Amino acid sequence: MFNTSSNSANAIRMLAADAVQKANSGHPGAPMGMADIATVLWQKFYRHNPTNPQWANRDRFILSNGHGSMLQYALLHLSGYDVSTEDLKQFRQLHSKTPGHPEFGYTPGVETTTGPLGAGIANAVGMAIAEKTLAAQYNKPGFNIVDHYTYCFMGDGCLMEGISHEVSSLAGTLKLGKLIGFWDDNGISIDGEVEGWFTDDTPKRFESYGWHVIRGIDGHNQNDIAAAIELAQSVTDKPTLICCKTIIGFGSPNKSGSHDSHGAALGVDEITAMREVLKWEHEAFVIPDDIYGEWDAKEAGQARESEWKELFADYAAEYPQLAKEFNRRVIKRELPASFNEKADEFVRVCQSEMQDVATRKASQNAIAFFANLLPELMGGSADLAGSNLTLWPKAKGLQDTDDGNYVYYGVREFGMSAIMNGIALHGGFIPFGATFLMFMEYARNAVRMAALMKAKSIFVYTHDSIGQGEDGPTHQPIEQLANLRMTPNLTTWRPCDAAETAEAWRQALIKQDGPSALVFSRQGTKAVERSEAQLKGIAKGGYVLKDCATPAELILIATGSEVGIALEAANSLTEQGHHVRVVSMPSTNVFDAQSKEYKASILPAGVPKLAVEAAHTDFWYKYVGLDGDVVGMQTFGESAPGAALLKHFGFTAENIEEKAKALLG
Numbered sequence: 001m002f003n004t005s006s007n008s009a010n011a012i013r014m015l016a017a018d019a020v021q022k023a024n025s026g027h028p029g030a031p032m033g034m035a036d037i038a039t040v041l042w043q044k045f046y047r048h049n050p051t052n053p054q055w056a057n058r059d060r061f062i063l064s065n066g067h068g069s070m071l072q073y074a075l076l077h078l079s080g081y082d083v084s085t086e087d088l089k090q091f092r093q094l095h096s097k098t099p100g101h102p103e104f105g106y107t108p109g110v111e112t113t114t115g116p117l118g119a120g121i122a123n124a125v126g127m128a129i130a131e132k133t134l135a136a137q138y139n140k141p142g143f144n145i146v147d148h149y150t151y152c153f154m155g156d157g158c159l160m161e162g163i164s165h166e167v168s169s170l171a172g173t174l175k176l177g178k179l180i181g182f183w184d185d186n187g188i189s190i191d192g193e194v195e196g197w198f199t200d201d202t203p204k205r206f207e208s209y210g211w212h213v214i215r216g217i218d219g220h221n222q223n224d225i226a227a228a229i230e231l232a233q234s235v236t237d238k239p240t241l242i243c244c245k246t247i248i249g250f251g252s253p254n255k256s257g258s259h260d261s262h263g264a265a266l267g268v269d270e271i272t273a274m275r276e277v278l279k280w281e282h283e284a285f286v287i288p289d290d291i292y293g294e295w296d297a298k299e300a301g302q303a304r305e306s307e308w309k310e311l312f313a314d315y316a317a318e319y320p321q322l323a324k325e326f327n328r329r330v331i332k333r334e335l336p337a338s339f340n341e342k343a344d345e346f347v348r349v350c351q352s353e354m355q356d357v358a359t360r361k362a363s364q365n366a367i368a369f370f371a372n373l374l375p376e377l378m379g380g381s382a383d384l385a386g387s388n389l390t391l392w393p394k395a396k397g398l399q400d401t402d403d404g405n406y407v408y409y410g411v412r413e414f415g416m417s418a419i420m421n422g423i424a425l426h427g428g429f430i431p432f433g434a435t436f437l438m439f440m441e442y443a444r445n446a447v448r449m450a451a452l453m454k455a456k457s458i459f460v461y462t463h464d465s466i467g468q469g470e471d472g473p474t475h476q477p478i479e480q481l482a483n484l485r486m487t488p489n490l491t492t493w494r495p496c497d498a499a500e501t502a503e504a505w506r507q508a509l510i511k512q513d514g515p516s517a518l519v520f521s522r523q524g525t526k527a528v529e530r531s532e533a534q535l536k537g538i539a540k541g542g543y544v545l546k547d548c549a550t551p552a553e554l555i556l557i558a559t560g561s562e563v564g565i566a567l568e569a570a571n572s573l574t575e576q577g578h579h580v581r582v583v584s585m586p587s588t589n590v591f592d593a594q595s596k597e598y599k600a601s602i603l604p605a606g607v608p609k610l611a612v613e614a615a616h617t618d619f620w621y622k623y624v625g626l627d628g629d630v631v632g633m634q635t636f637g638e639s640a641p642g643a644a645l646l647k648h649f650g651f652t653a654e655n656i657e658e659k660a661k662a663l664l665g
Helices: 007-023 029-045 066-079 085-089 119-138 156-160 162-173 202-209 222-234 268-277 289-295 298-318 320-332 339-353 359-373 413-426 437-453 480-485 498-510 532-540 562-575 588-592 596-602 618-624 642-648 653-664
Strands: 060-063 150-155 179-185 212-218 240-245 377-381 406-408 430-436 458-462 491-493 516-519 543-546 554-558 580-584 609-616 629-633
Touching: 007 029, 007 066, 007 085, 007 268, 007 289, 029 066, 029 150, 029 179, 029 222, 029 289, 060 066, 060 119, 066 085, 066 150, 066 289, 119 150, 119 162, 119 179, 119 320, 119 413, 119 437, 150 156, 156 162, 156 179, 162 202, 162 413, 179 222, 202 212, 202 240, 212 222, 222 240, 298 320, 339 359, 339 498, 339 532, 359 377, 359 458, 359 498, 377 413, 413 430, 413 437, 413 458, 430 437, 437 458, 437 480, 437 516, 480 491, 480 516, 480 609, 480 618, 491 498, 491 588, 498 516, 498 532, 532 543, 532 588, 543 562, 554 562, 554 618, 554 653, 562 580, 562 609, 562 653, 588 596, 609 618, 609 653, 618 629, 629 653
Parallel strands: 060 150, 150 179, 179 240, 212 240, 377 406, 377 430, 430 458, 458 516, 491 516, 554 580, 554 609, 609 629
Antiparallel strands: 543 580
């Protein structure tokens, strides 16, 4: 029944079965079924260096069906990465290098975190975009210093997920010829045979996207697989889907071809029978030296990297400025040495000009400034460029030129966000992508994945409140800001004017350990006067914007467009003899990271506090306490002009005054 000729592939099968059995948890079926495809790809085509997983010109491998993680761990272990036998034995255990799903940053050689099905192919599209664009920007005749493939394994579940439609459609439009996907067509998901819920004509679907499709490959015939990969590489103007018919749990005599092998340990007796069927005479986790020899890619990988380094040295001699920039952007991932000095100057200019503009417009101005400093800035919008204001004078769409810096993502919020993560992980670019804040909901999983991986993606969200206006509650965010602010590793900014917007952009660009969400208004805002100390205070996330000569009787806390009305209310209260402090808090995440002393100096204990934000009230009680109050939202919005809605829901100086006086007694 089973082909036993490839002990290289059987090594993967046995490691997967044994590791899942030891953990008594995991998914052995997919690794066993995809073992032949992986063996051919990694032994004959995959260009990498296990001794330097960060080599710039390596191929990228993404396991989109991340539940089959033991496939990737087995590949890394056998090829010579720093993934030991003991690491395999610790599969799915606390703090191991081999978590339940591949996690970027945990395991050398894992390029992205996968698990939510379809996210991996989206990341792969982003990596392929980065490769193609970098090649267009840096390669010269005789010097293909950027020249690698992105390979992605996908299961039926990945292709059922809507995100796979979004990103595969765009990949075809962008003609990503270095992207090669493998469909593990085993016809099985957790609930059983997929023919009851997945009858798409997948090859036709991908052909309609503009992909090169190779049909009917026997996923257990290594010669056919190799021929398919060679054919895929020969087509340079389309991404390729290789359709591989496989048997899930291949090698298991009683559970292959069944969902019984999908998501549970096979059992000791079944693994014993599997050893007999595959003629595998070795104990659990034991791999013979001759099989290690077939897999070991360290020497070949070092030779490939050395050859590339020689090419790059010649390139640097011929094109020294390009080589210097490539080294900064791609290898070191550093900002230009002069960045902070020029950013400081820009923030000061924004302050001195005192422009009364919507923060989305201030953001567009910031993008134009920073894009001139950073050729690595890769922009985009989900079909809302004219509303999000993400285009700038030197923006060039990738649809128009291979060396562009702007992606017209179309109406694909989820796809856009996950593609951005792939671009960020690849290196060489800092991606930003925009939509309305409300439609962060479509993209929520990709935003969370960016935070989980600490990927440097910048999510731009405009139309940030009921101030959005006439489009009504379907387009008016209420609970989204709290969601973003409570996401670990994600820094969220909601600035009140051009100066805070410029600083928010600067902070997102210099941040190295995770994504940022920049949240901007549709409606206009009033520029705020600041001292030099206050201007520097923006970077701390929260600072005193207006103070009083004597200790404050009341503190107003506000963000975004509500800072202006908080100041108006404070001025009125001051005229009535009250001592009121106004704190602008553009980033609660950054403020929370400050010292206890600083936070206490801004929000001293024992002083009544009133927070003002056109978003859900509950988030703000961590700052105002149960004795404080919040002017915010606890219902959905309505359809009306933004100014009318703000008045209707109490975002007026008069209402703030009334609430403040109630706190003052």
